[in-house]
Amino acid sequence: MNEGLTYRDAGVNLEAARAAKARISRLVRGTRTDAVSSDFGSFGGRFRPTPGRELVASADGVGTKLKIAFMADRHDTVGADLVNHCVNDILVEGARPLIFMDYVACGVLDPDTVTSVVSGLADACRANGCALLGGETAEMPDFYAPGEYDLAGFVVGEIVYPELSRRHLEPGDRLIGLASSGIHTNGYSFVRALFFDRLGLGAHDAFPGAEGSVSDVLLRPHRSYLPILERSLEAGRVRALAHITGGGIPGNVDRVIGSGLDAVVRTDRWPRPHEFGVIARESGADEAELFSTFNMGVGMVAIVREEEVGRVLDEIRGARCEAFVCGELVAGSGRVHLEGS
Structure with a gap:
């Protein structure tokens, strides 16, 4: 059993980042x-x-x-x-x-x-x-x-x-996950510590269990969701969006739901891409660490009314991006709950 790798082991201290943001927020607000x-x-x-x-x-x-x-x-x-x-x-x-x-x-x-x-x-x-x-x-x-x-x-x-910046959300609104194209641009200190230091691979070596090299997989470009969501946005079907970057799903969905709602995210509602399975297996990291470091296959979350779910899914898939209903909003206090891992 591997000793579980953490983002902090790889040199990234998320607690220090949060503390720094809290301290500089007063300085930034002073220029408003x-x-x-x-x-x-x-x-x-x-x-x-x-x-x-x-x-x-x-x-x-x-x-x-x-x-x-x-x-x-x-x-x-x-x-x-x-x-x-x-x-x-x-x-x-x-x-x-x-x-x-x-x-x-x-x-x-x-x-x-x-x-x-x-x-x-x-x-x-x-x-x-x-x-x-x-x-x-x-x-x-x-x-x-x-x-x-x-x-x-x-x-x-x-x-x-x-309407996206107004974020008029309510209990019962559904979360739609839009598939990422890969790791995107967050978690790479962890990735490098795992693949190059712990596993001893090189950039041109075969990626474990997949076609293509390590660099082919890890350099896959970050996906733009503007053309993918354009039809749904023009029709006014999307109430809010969360871009899944540093902090993963928990650290980004909570930025848009407000203080009176919680988001319940069901992590068994989408297939986990191969590269994230390899990272989980070879790092030994627990699910909480993985979901706070990586997008885990979801690059954007759209929040929509229940009655709009079918049309939004069709429009996203019509733009050649996989999408899945992965949760809902409930009354709460601004927290994100991961269930199903």
Whole structure:
């Protein structure tokens, strides 16, 4: 029996992250102006520049998934990871993207690598209907190891689905899980500790029990849910969304349900993708650790009225994404309960 690996073992302290956020929230709130319409901790910051218009902005990175791109010498997917992650975050707030900007920093600038990264950014921007407006490429000798770089992105969109930010939810609303394309962009410190340190695999070795290499599986791009949910959103069938990123299902669904409701998530309602089965078996981690670290096969949760479930499922599946009813809202105090594991 393996000793169970935890995210903290891999170097990520979620408690410290929560404590830091709690401490900086007062500083951030101290800069608030009358035009700010969201609170600290939202998936994206909402801002009203003029009456009748509301913008949403968000920033993110790719995290240590970049380390796998370095190992595999494959740089054309991480740009799509970044754009799609940011687009999903502002979609939760009801926005479509308008512009995207990037920041690439390296020790020694390699034109081929930077071009490959930006090609991924540009392809994803086109797919999501936003302009790659510009960015910054910083060459900082001695700051990064040879062959390594960091990547961050910034998106601005406009609210076109205002019902998502209103979040008028009630007991009996159903949770629909939208399948992820893989691990997306969270949990990679855990993943690297498991596959490369504990199992001794290389980026080009076969992934256990699957076709393709370790890097093929681990570099699968983060999925954008904007085109997948477009029909349901245009029809006003979705009451709220939760993007399943750091913190997993428990740490993201609780951000949108409010203080008077609980979410009951039935984890046996969807097939667990192969890579998460391998992570569970080889790490020995318990279900609580896994579900607070990874998306576990669900990249977005849509909250809908019971009578809209059938149509929303049909529309999502018609956009070539698997979806499943995975729970419901009940009266409560803002907690997420995992059942069925």
